[in-house]
Amino acid sequence: xxxxxxxxxxxxxxxxxxxxxxxxxxxxxxxxxxxxxxxxxxxxxxxxxxxxxxxxxxxxxxxxxxxxxxxxxxxxxxxxxxxxxxxxxxxxxxxxxxxxxxxxxxxxxxxxxxxxxxxxxxxxxxxxxxxxxxxxxxxxxxxxxxxxxxxxxxxxxxxxxxxxxxxxxxxxxxxxxxxxxxxxxxxxxxxxxxxxxxxxxxxxxxxxxxxxxxxxxxxxxxxxxxxxxxxxxxxxxxxxxxxxxxxxxxxxxxxxxxx
Amino acid sequence: xxxxxxxxxxxxxxxxxxxxxxxxxxxxxxxxxxxxxxxxxxxxxxxxxxxxxxxxxxxxxxxxxxxxxxxxxxxxxxxxxxxxxxxxxxxxxxxxxxxxxxxxxxxxxxxxxxxxxxxxxxxxxxxxxxxxxxxxxxxxxxxxxxxxxxxx
Numbered sequence: 001x002x003x004x005x006x007x008x009x010x011x012x013x014x015x016x017x018x019x020x021x022x023x024x025x026x027x028x029x030x031x032x033x034x035x036x037x038x039x040x041x042x043x044x045x046x047x048x049x050x051x052x053x054x055x056x057x058x059x060x061x062x063x064x065x066x067x068x069x070x071x072x073x074x075x076x077x078x079x080x081x082x083x084x085x086x087x088x089x090x091x092x093x094x095x096x097x098x099x100x101x102x103x104x105x106x107x108x109x110x111x112x113x114x115x116x117x118x119x120x121x122x123x124x125x126x127x128x129x130x131x132x133x134x135x136x137x138x139x140x141x142x143x144x145x146x147x148x149x150x151x152x153x154x155x156x157x158x159x160x161x162x163x164x165x166x167x168x169x170x171x172x173x174x175x176x177x178x179x180x181x182x183x184x185x186x187x188x189x190x191x192x193x194x195x196x197x198x199x200x201x202x203x204x205x206x207x208x209x210x211x212x213x214x215x216x217x218x219x220x221x222x223x224x225x226x227x228x229x230x231x232x233x234x235x236x237x238x239x240x241x242x243x244x245x246x247x248x249x250x251x252x253x254x255x256x257x258x259x
Numbered sequence: 260x261x262x263x264x265x266x267x268x269x270x271x272x273x274x275x276x277x278x279x280x281x282x283x284x285x286x287x288x289x290x291x292x293x294x295x296x297x298x299x300x301x302x303x304x305x306x307x308x309x310x311x312x313x314x315x316x317x318x319x320x321x322x323x324x325x326x327x328x329x330x331x332x333x334x335x336x337x338x339x340x341x342x343x344x345x346x347x348x349x350x351x352x353x354x355x356x357x358x359x360x361x362x363x364x365x366x367x368x369x370x371x372x373x374x375x376x377x378x379x380x381x382x383x384x385x386x387x388x389x390x391x392x393x394x395x396x397x398x399x400x401x402x403x404x405x406x407x408x409x410x411x
Binding site: 012016 | 367368369370371372373374375376378379382383385386389390392393396397399400403
């Protein structure tokens, strides 16, 4: 009985020492872990807007960090998921650092009405961010936050002005359509081509034109497209179809009335 | 003469216990004091910690003092078990069952922090269980010793 009591006493003491040493070194190590984010960089890659956030983890503590997992979900104001991205680092050994980047990509090369909405309207995106890491292979730690980021539309307030006609001859006239928009995007310019097709009230094709676009971020565009059309088909009103082919996105037809 | 002898016996019996209890109280209270001082800057995130610690410290010290004064009796081990139980409940309650979740508002954003301390809690509970086991075994040993003495 005496030996059992003595053994239990020693076991208790050893366990207390282990707990105290582990807790003290764990707190000290946790205070020596630095996780920082760099300045986000935006770039374009085959129809995707990629937002790259540099992630730097310096583990100068006594224990390894394992299974670091960063996830970011981007949702629109209605809660629809636009992008889900994650970055996984299996192991960050003690006295070492990791320099990586978390990439969030949003597909703009899509012909859906949702993407059209983002190209023509400013909005706010909701960001769900979470960072999980296992400390000393024993203590899972998680930080999460919700935030919003404003989205600037590259073709904000796209509008067709008053159509005018220039007389050329008895059979043909030149149609002039003023076009304007503002590039509210902080991330990219609108560089590429815009094809314009004009149709009359009977949906008969009248003519088409291709214009070059080069509109940097936070600047506005005011221009006009000119095309020669058959006089006999002009009805005074109809539809204009726009097709955009830029380095960032391809979209069309965007249909707008004229007249 | 008899009164003087009784006073001497009382002093010989209880003065060392009072001194021991006082020393143990000081030694036990010091970690609580330093832990509270360490937690103080983060007090707003752990509003439940301070009152709980005071209650726990009071209960723990009462059991400790009573345990010292009842040493040499079976009650010493009963209070030892009670002390270990209180400690276990305190750890489970303070560590919120091993999952600590905090919401830290920074400007317009709320950052949620979650730490899973179940491994540490398991170790702490194990220590408490070992303490309970030790006290139970000691109590059995004590009772067995008493019975042996009676039989002799």
